[in-house]
Amino acid sequence: MGHSHLHATESSEPSASAMAARRRATVLLSAVLVPLGVVTLLAMVLLWPSGDRSSLDVASPYATAEGVSFERGTVREVGQGDCPSSRPTVDAGGTAMTCTIAYTRPASGGGVIPVEVTPELAKANAVEAGDEIRYLDLAGVIQGGAAPYVFVDFVRSVPIVALAVVYAVVVIAVARWRGLRAIIGLVGALVVLAQFILPGLVDGKPPLLLGLVGSVVIMYGVLYFAHGVSARTSTALLGTVFGLGVTALLAAWATDAAHLTGVGDENAYTLVNGADELSISSIILCGLIISGLGVLNDVTITQSSSVWELYELAPDTSARRLFASAMRIGRDHIASTVYTIAFAYAGAALPVLILVSLYDRALLDTLTSGELAEEVVRTLVGSIGLVLAIPLTTGIAVLVVKSVAPTTGRPRVPAGRHNHAAGGGGGATPAVLAVEGAGTLAPGQRLVALGERRRRPVEEEDA
Template sequence: MPVGFSHQHVSSAEPSVAAIAARRRATLLLSAILVPLGLVTLVAMMLLWPSGDRSSVSVADPYATADGVRFDRGTVREVAEADCPSSQPTVDAGGTALTCTIAFTQPARGGAPVPVEVTPELAMTGAVEPGDEIRYLDLASVVEGGAAPYVFVDFVRSVPIVALAVLYAVVVIAVARWRGLRAMIGLVGALLVLAQFILPGLVEGAPPLLLGLVGSIAIMYGVLYFAHGFSARTSTALLGTVFGLAVTAGLAAWSTDAAHLTGVGDDSAYALVNASDELSISSIILCGLIISGLGVLNDVTITQSSAVWELYELAPDTSGRRLFGSAMRIGRDHIASTVYTIAFAYAGAALPVLILVSLYDRALIDTLTSGELAEEVVRTLVGSIGLVLAIPLTTLIAVLVVKAVGPRSARGRHDDVPGEGATVPIAGGTGPLAPGERLVALGERRARGAEPGE
């Protein structure tokens, strides 16, 4: 029969002078590193902040139209094979009309349905169906004689994407509650830093290594503290993240040059090369290598830091060495799963390229080091090395900090939970508290809302 006990303080003594001093030393140590680093990052952002002058860059807007040409939206009513309206001049000259897929579309602005020509590549997939909302190019006012051609441009995807975004927000808030909401707000802030600081800085020719490192550190300061709160645990994760970023930046700078990552095989790179003499594709790739590992790096460091506090909470008398070893066992599992995550994330996003290069009659090593795949292979390797090295350092910092702040944390979390073997009130007298019952008490204490390391 379970032994009952009342939640009473075994000892109400205040933390000792030594515990208070240890607490202050830990706080001062973290502050002595992170506060100056934050100030340096802020000053660097101010010095590197882009002017916003894009006069030296000239990029052709694919959505710009000539006078009289416009983009329209409409709903597809019927899809059929018919004579191409654009071949009407050929027919008028005595030739034969070409056959193509026509999407008879009801314009959103009203009027009779118009025949929208679907590109051959898209027609082969059969993706255009009745009921689809599409965007098409209206050339009615510039075509002389015959039927006016209307050319398919793209699908209108606003509704499904907005629905997914809303569903994502609901799921995150429902599971993670206020912390999930703060994380999403932090993500918006991170995207603003990317859009207002990093991207314009690259356009203006700012040093890519410094730009990527400063921008990434600024993002991590905001995201980590806003989502997880100001605590020793968060500060520990931030230190580990900064270390991982430094390693990633160093490896990115070396590998971009050593592996000759020029990016000239990409259509977007060609457009940027022709847009300005100041734009360097290698610089953009270098900055991209640094930014690409931010999310996973943040994930492993905050998880490792939290794991140390969770382990310490369950066994506050564990030595630092054993605590480090236990947390590293968790970290090794995390390393393995994270490496898979990075590799599969790329494989899923680049399946067409992978299928194409797999059809080439080339050796595997030649395929992996080819221009089509080299950049992504290097990105995966650089990011993985940075996060793998960040895990042991984050764990070490977390162990040192948790042992320093431990007297307060243990007392604040467990003062109302008797220790194993403690004499507690039971029915008919007193008796010892079994180890399993102490874990139950810890669970009840956790249910009341305390967070480790805060």
């Protein structure tokens, strides 16, 4: 009985027909994305903030009065002693209070000075010898009264810069040039955030349009710069734009329906008191749109690449089977990324979670309270937009690859593959490929012909 095999060999380069299909897909997607990009840029120009902050009256915590300055120094020793701030009490015949004092040598030179540490940090033993700190020098305005040197904050420049350098080195070492482009794209995204979105909110621009336009501009830049201009990237970008649209609509509804006012936040109070026309609800709405950008980009680029890989492995697979195969990958991605969003927000809000867990309240009341409502809504809105973006991106990718697929009269053998048949008399029988199922091979499998026309995937050891 004849027994024939089809051996798959690795090929780093796609076939000529696959390259032609990609070029046709790029042209097709450009017909949608180029006008969308032009409209987005026009909207960005119309929404560009004026930069006028004259109406704001926000006091900077780092502003100092005349004779007062922020200084840096290195802690030499930490100990307990009479609080310098209790000197007026002692002068009046009272008893001095005991507090933690960081004996610090100023960076500008001079002798060691006593810096009074706040009770919160003293309780946690956070200040240690060798720490570099910032302190408030009140010696120019206080003579014999309260503490002339008060702890303000730690100097964290060295560890944070070192961590950023390690992060960049790891990303570039693993992802190489694509990793470098991704980091540069991230810097560009932060520029858009700082120069367009934040000043636009201060100017009172429509938050829904501002967040949506800014996010689309960021995605255009980040995706194309990091992943290159290709049909896969364009497909992912189109899916991301759809996902952003869904997220924006959900965020607009949820912000109003859940009454997210942000009044429980100390920073929100500062903004409200500093500018009467500034809307905290608008800031929250814009934040809901921006918060899901990273994960949304991740799932759309993965789904787009999955569809293209499945199509190029089995170009004759029907659109329905291609969609079903890609969605099996997408469902696994949904399961993992939903956890990612939930745990990311839980980690960021951990102190609040601990605090509200100590209250004697029902679980539903706790989750819907002012302290947690914003985080809960952010998690749910981001997750819904993420989940819906996966079938949207998959469907777009399938439509694109099928629209540009070459029309041939018979299935083709992908480049780098050959077949041979060996029978009892040594003759060769040509085989016609007919892949069952979704038309894809699992790892460790290859196609083995049974008879002359019917083939199925079997395990490697069956060969």
